[in-house]
Amino acid sequence: MTTQTQAAPEIRKGLAGVVVDTTAISKVNPETNSLLYRGYPVQELAAGCSFEEVAYLLWHGELPTEVELAAFQRDERAQRELAGNVRATIDSLPKSAHPMDVVRTAVSVIGANDPATADSSRSSNLAKSVRLFAQLPAVVAYDQRRRRGQELVPAREDLDYAENFLWMTFGEVPAPVVVDAFRVSLILYAEHSFNASTFTARVITSTLADLYSAVVGAIGALKGPLHGGANEAVMHVFDEIGSADKAEAWLEQALAEKRKIMGFGHRVYKNGDSRVPSMKAALDTLVAHYDRPDLAALYDNLEHAMVSRKNIQPNLDYPSGPAYHLMGFDTEIFTPLFVASRVTGWTAHIMEQLEANALIRPLSAYNGPDERHLA
Numbered sequence: 466m467t468t469q470t471q472a473a474p475e476i477r478k479g480l481a482g483v484v485v486d487t488t489a490i491s492k493v494n495p496e497t498n499s500l501l502y503r504g505y506p507v508q509e510l511a512a513g514c515s516f517e518e519v520a521y522l523l524w525h526g527e528l529p530t531e532v533e534l535a536a537f538q539r540d541e542r543a544q545r546e547l548a549g550n551v552r553a554t555i556d557s558l559p560k561s562a563h564p565m566d567v568v569r570t571a572v573s574v575i576g577a578n579d580p581a582t583a584d585s586s587r588s589s590n591l592a593k594s595v596r597l598f599a600q601l602p603a604v605v606a607y608d609q610r611r612r613r614g615q616e617l618v619p620a621r622e623d624l625d626y627a628e629n630f631l632w633m634t635f636g637e638v639p640a641p642v643v644v645d646a647f648r649v650s651l652i653l654y655a656e657h658s659f660n661a662s663t664f665t666a667r668v669i670t671s672t673l674a675d676l677y678s679a680v681v682g683a684i685g686a687l688k689g690p691l692h693g694g695a696n697e698a699v700m701h702v703f704d705e706i707g708s709a710d711k712a713e714a715w716l717e718q719a720l721a722e723k724r725k726i727m728g729f730g731h732r733v734y735k736n737g738d739s740r741v742p743s744m745k746a747a748l749d750t751l752v753a754h755y756d757r758p759d760l761a762a763l764y765d766n767l768e769h770a771m772v773s774r775k776n777i778q779p780n781l782d783y784p785s786g787p788a789y790h791l792m793g794f795d796t797e798i799f800t801p802l803f804v805a806s807r808v809t810g811w812t813a814h815i816m817e818q819l820e821a822n823a824l825i826r827p828l829s830a831y832n833g834p835d836e837r838h839l840a
């Protein structure tokens with residue numbers, strides 16, 4: 466009798482380094498520290514495109530012609546207002562609820578309102594993607610306003626996406642330098658291959674559940690501080706530190722307590738996040754505009770201390786957090802801003818998943834008790 470020994474299965478915790486599928490939407494290359502959306506370097510898109518053009522590129526694979534862009538903008542601008550029951554649902558939620566819970570709930574209601582929810586054809590999913598893209602600014606802006614005891618500001622069809630988002634949040638269109646920094650952040654946040662929230666959306670889609678369900682799940686995955694929640698967490702860190710001269714001592718103490726430093730490190734990039742230089746440049750323009758060298762000094766000191774102490778570089782959330790703070794957003798609204806941007810990438814991936822679907826269902830290695838029986 467021969468004994469068969471089976472090799473223990475290789476377990477890759479967190480799916481680190483595992484390639485699970487192909488995608489034509491974006492390419493993250495840590496060796497060259499580059500990020501391409503449909504082949505275009507993200508820095509070029511951030512320098513020269515509107516957020517609407519980038520959304521169109523992610524969904525369609527090509528930048529829009531003038532005629533295509535005009536049609537898309539008409540469609541998007543006509544859908545910016547919230548349905549009565551979406552607004553009423555937001556009103557019914559306590560202000561103690563995190564804004565990410567509000568966005569997640571609002572997307573559920575938008576989905577429940579849609580008679581075509583179950584239609585997963587590409588044309589229907591594209592229409593749903595544009596609807597979510599158009600309405601998320603209203604959800605996020607209204608949530609910040611109601612928390613401040615302010616009235617809803619109606620959308621303006623004469624403004625582009627970034628201008629209108631700021632208009633609905635603050636009741637005014639800020640200086641062009643602020644609008645531009647906001648536009649850049651939206652473009653940089655839009656897409657990043659198989660990150661945790663996008664993968665969540667693809668897992669949900671792989672069961673043939675509808676697009677709204679996949680987006681709701683993705684919002685849940687983005688909320689965590691190891692992923693999108695880090696932009697909010699960075700601002701809490703800045704508040705905790707207080708001033709630039711305290712950054713180094715604060716870091717020593719935090720590392721001694723084995724804390725993860727929010728806004729630093731990345732699963733894929735180990736030598737720096739490709740998007741940080743563009744976002745840092747946008748932050749610098751805001752620092753100059755609002756005359757806040759104190760904030761810039763705190764930023765620089767913490768980064769310098771973290772790099773010299775651990776050689777761990779900042780990720781996109783590090784410059785985005787203080788940038789959103791300077792723009793006037795409340796700290797807990799930062800991750801919903803990420804949702805409004807990333808919904809473009811999520812929905813592009815949902816459509817791509819459906820084009821060549823396979824149920825996503827990995828295996829596990831059981832390490833519980835051996836078989837046993839009652840009594």
Ligand SMILES: CC(=O)SCCNC(=O)CCNC(=O)[C@H](O)C(C)(C)COP(=O)(O)OP(=O)(O)OC[C@H]1O[C@@H](n2cnc3c(N)ncnc32)[C@H](O)[C@@H]1OP(=O)(O)O
Pocket residue numbers: 479690691692693695724725726727728729730731732733777780781782
């Ligand atoms: C837009 C985005 O979602 S970008 C990511 C946003 N998230 C954050 O900023 C949260 C803080 N960062 C982190 O927690 C991590 O860097 C992650 C989750 C992003 C990536 O984690 P992983 O790829 O799993 O890296 P991993 O945890 O293996 O880190 C390797 C080592 O660096 C350390 N490390 C990594 N990031 C950090 C950090 N931010 N603070 C302190 N130590 C860190 C780990 O503790 C680990 O040390 P060890 O080998 O002594 O145990």
Ligand SMILES: O=C([O-])CC(=O)C(=O)O
Pocket residue numbers: 654656657659660661692731732733780781
């Ligand atoms: O790619 C990741 O793991 C996280 C990230 O930077 C993103 O989603 O933008």
